[in-house]
Amino acid sequence: MEYFDFSNSLSFIYDKRFDKLNFRELIREYPDAHNASSKKVISKFFNIPKGNLLVGAGTTQLIYELAQYIKKDNVLILDPTFWEYQYFFESFDKKVNKFKINGEIDWVSFEEEVKKNEVIILCNPNNPDNRFFEKKKLIYLIKKYPKKEFIVDETYLIFDKNFNRDSLIKETGTKNLSVLLSFSKFFGVGGIRCGVLFSSESKCKDLNKLMGFFITPTLNQEIIKIVLSSKKKIERKRSIILRQKEFMLRGLKKLNGLEITSGKSNFILIKSKKNIDLEKELKKKGLIVRSGKEFNLGKNTIRFSVQSNKKNRKLLLELGKLLT
Template sequence: MIKETHGGNIYKFDHKVYDFSANLNPLGMPETVKQAVIGNIDKYESYPDPFNRELVREISKFHQVQEELICCGNGAADIIFRSTLALKPAKALIVSPTFSEYEQALAAADCRKIDHYLLKEEKGFQIQNDIFDLLDNSYDMMFLCNPNNPTGIPVEKEFVLRLAGLCAEKGIYLMIDECFCEFLDEEENYSIMASVDQLEKVIILKAFTKIYAMAGLRLGYCICSDEETADLINGCLQPWSVSTPASKAGIAAMQLSGFVEETKAYVKENRDYLLRGLAELGYQTYGPKANYVFFKSEADLIEPLSAFDIMIRSCANYMTLNEHYYRIAVRTREENTYFLESLAQVTKRNEEQTNG
């Protein structure tokens, strides 16, 4: 049996649940994206374009990068697995705790040695300068999630560029997962997308999953710093990894105006609302800047909150974390209010039981 390692598994319930376990845009899928999927239904009888020409053109325009640097796939996870299989790293470094697929993909590609740079709670789960002393030319690949999942803490652009420079000098491929970057208030202070074509051995991972709430359609992509790397990734695995419905949805999303900006403002307002509510109830948070909140609880919250039909993400299966750490998505104000009201009842009950 495959072990459940992600949030968003609403299918195990036979009724409506409040899903705070999956970090999707609380505004939902844009209406024009939905219409693009519906309006192109007559095109779904044919095979998809194996080269994703129209989608690649739109991504190229959106990010102002060359088309030859873009690889598309069946979600960001597909790109992660494609990359490791294409590049065949023998030794890799992962900044952890983080997204489990990095290690799974490395293992699937027979990576012989997987090391972890551990983010420490006493340092606020922030990456430190000692990582520069750790990297040497024995490594072939490195993974950095920015902002990190599950903490929601980003690394500033100058630090990432410095890291990219060292990796290039040591011959290390650096995959930077920017799938949550669009949710950051000041994205330009963290994303290195504007510099990608000036770098070496860099792969920036992106997805439509989170920002456009397209998790079920499965569409991700990466932008490489050079054509050789892009060719290797594009040449790996089966040719029809992007379905036509996903492609049409992605094209419509790339042509939207103002949606990302609207999302940023909405997420910030509601993230701050959740942070205030958690603080008032006595829970420790760590200064997240993405569309999810990472926090600590001494008492179990999964089962008590399920009585309110609320799903949250336990972080017990993340490296160095345990059952006391949780992650919740920023949802709509109505849902966030219901969550905090329910959590207040759970907290009060836990305190009464503790105090006898």
């Protein structure tokens, strides 16, 4: 049986420029010990001073380092959200509290929870439900509570055409704000483990001391140069992914008894009115998706990423059979 994987959120578009890399040389060369070349490229692309960014072995490492570095105990995360925030902060004996989201974001209730905590972590848009916290309202809270640490993970926001407008990266001169961005998802390079932290210069200096040297291999540094070399290619990739997402949404709306949640990311969350284990049944057909059980959302809920048209058509076909 041929299997189609919709469970991870990596872009389905392969960058053919990778084929021109000279792997023989790249695996022999020592990397730049201080990531100077990578920082230069990222700084230029995002128009952020080099001192306000840090390159790590994926956002996983950067979340870990932040959890170790921040000397505050009460942490607020969303429920549901990406599991690593809770895992790493609890690993350093922090108390992790959860803000349950049902329907639209209740900003009054959210601010009350912000007041009670010292560190606020947001995946924006959120994984798995795509809820998005508006930039203007977040800036208001960040400035109103300067003694609280705000960590905003924008890994999925880069899929959206309004990324530059909605991103908080340009606001990271503010001492209590850190923004995370993974290269894995949008650029489809999960195997190289590359993430960026944008934050105050003092925080980046401190974290750099914790992380040490040679964090980014030579191959990673070359791939960063390639993927950030053309804004036109990035916009083209966004438009291709968006067309496939719109195709999926049109198809899903034709199916019976589905609650559909989409947003700025490249994944879609659906909930069936039928009491059916969607992930289990789809796996029998060679389709791998994320079960809602992983997020305490129930077996009749799944999250899947947008893939190629061939794979998307197959998923719609099998979902149609299950929901008839």
